[in-house]
Amino acid sequence: MQKISILAVGTNEKIMATILRLINQNPQWQGDIALSSETARALLLSANYNLILLGSGSDESKIRLILKDLGQNIPVVLHYGGGSGLLLCEINEALKPSSI
Amino acid sequence: MKKSVLHQAATRGSADHGWLKSFHTFSFAGYYNPERVHFGALRVLNDDTVDGGRGFGNHPHDNMEIVSIPLEGELQHKDSMGNVAVIKAGEIQVMSAGTGIYHAEYNKNPNEPVKFLQIWIFPNKRDVTPRYDQIKLDIDNKRNVLNQVLSPDKDDEGVWIHQDAWFHMGRFDEGKQATYNLKKEGNGIYFFVLKGALKVDGQDLETRDGYGIWDISEVSIEATSDAELLIMEVPMEVRL
Known part of the structure; x- marks a missing residue:
């Protein structure tokens, strides 16, 4: 089964490293992180993502503009909590059929 | 409704x-x-x-x-x-x-x-x-009333947070009653029983039961045994 590919965007380097580790801990998920909108743009050009998670410091309007510019329609959800507490639910909720 | x-x-x-x-x-x-x-x-x-x-x-x-x-x-x-x-x-x-x-x-x-x-x-x-x-908190000395423990205002009673939310706690003797009045329109109220049994808006609740109510301006509370209660009023509209 193909893994769910997740791009997490945020500026807190330490927290983003934790999020990346937590995403990749799940055998059904594969993650990348971008510490800036510019890096996010480059990653969006080079890979196909199922979901974008916005962590602290991310600029949602910039990310949505990039997606519009690239013609990509990917669910964008705000990530809360920094760690593992809400991650599973955020990803499941964003990707459930009624949300897409 | x-x-x-x-x-x-x-x-x-x-x-x-x-x-x-x-x-x-x-x-x-x-x-x-x-x-x-x-x-x-x-x-x-x-x-x-x-x-x-x-x-x-x-x-x-x-x-x-x-x-x-x-x-x-x-x-x-x-x-x-x-x-x-x-x-x-x-x-x-x-x-x-x-x-x-x-x-x-x-x-x-x-x-x-x-x-x-x-x-x-x-x-x-x-x-x-x-x-x-x-x-x-000073709840032990204030029985049978609702004590505010959290609000959005740093000058108000209790701690404060970045949200239009209010928390109250209360310890009630069996048979005592209280009324919770909504602080802000559009908010909902979540009741969580810490100990004992209460009737909230007519709903019987036991220890650790949770009961959320919205589209309401005041809620009646009655302790059906000695009881402790946490009330959390929060906005119902949030961006996920």
Whole structure:
């Protein structure tokens, strides 16, 4: 089964490293992180993502503009909590059929 | 028209990690129930018991208002803002995680468990400067009334958070009554029974039951035994 590919965007380097580790801990998920909108743009050009998670410091309007510019329609959800507490639910909720 | 949701104690999610036993009113960590994700801005209501000397190692939070209410025992807290503190029953702790913090929490007592509620509220503003506070409550001396323990206003009674939310706690003798008046239109009210039995707006509730009501301006409360209650008023409209 193909893994769910997740791009997490945020500026807190330490927290983003934790999020990346937590995403990749799940055998059904594969993650990348971008510490800036510019890096996010480059990653969006080079890979196909199922979901974008916005962590602290991310600029949602910039990310949505990039997606519009690239013609990509990917669910964008705000990530809360920094760690593992809400991650599973955020990803499941964003990707459930009624949300897409 | 009034709307309500009942979460009976036995229907909560649970996790047993040996040193930590937790009941989740809403989806958390490995517990995912699409019918129970949040009640408005109230996202997490965890009922935790941590073994003596054990605890949560250093871990991050961001963009969440985190409220801890110890029910029994003492919880040691250390965070990346330099705060080192112990909170115990009769106190309340609040953290605005904002742009990001790391913290660790341990049961200070090596032999006795600590029991506490971990409550997370969605903030009304992202990426605020992180902050920490804790205060002692005076609920023991104020029985049979609702005591405000949290609000959005730093000059008001209790701790404050970045959200239009109000928390009240009360200890009631059997037969005593009270009325909760909504603070802000558009908010909902979530009742969580800490101990004993109560009737809230006609609904019978037992220990650790949760009951959310919205589209209502006042709610009647009656203790059907000696009881303790936590009331959380939160906005119902939130951006997920």
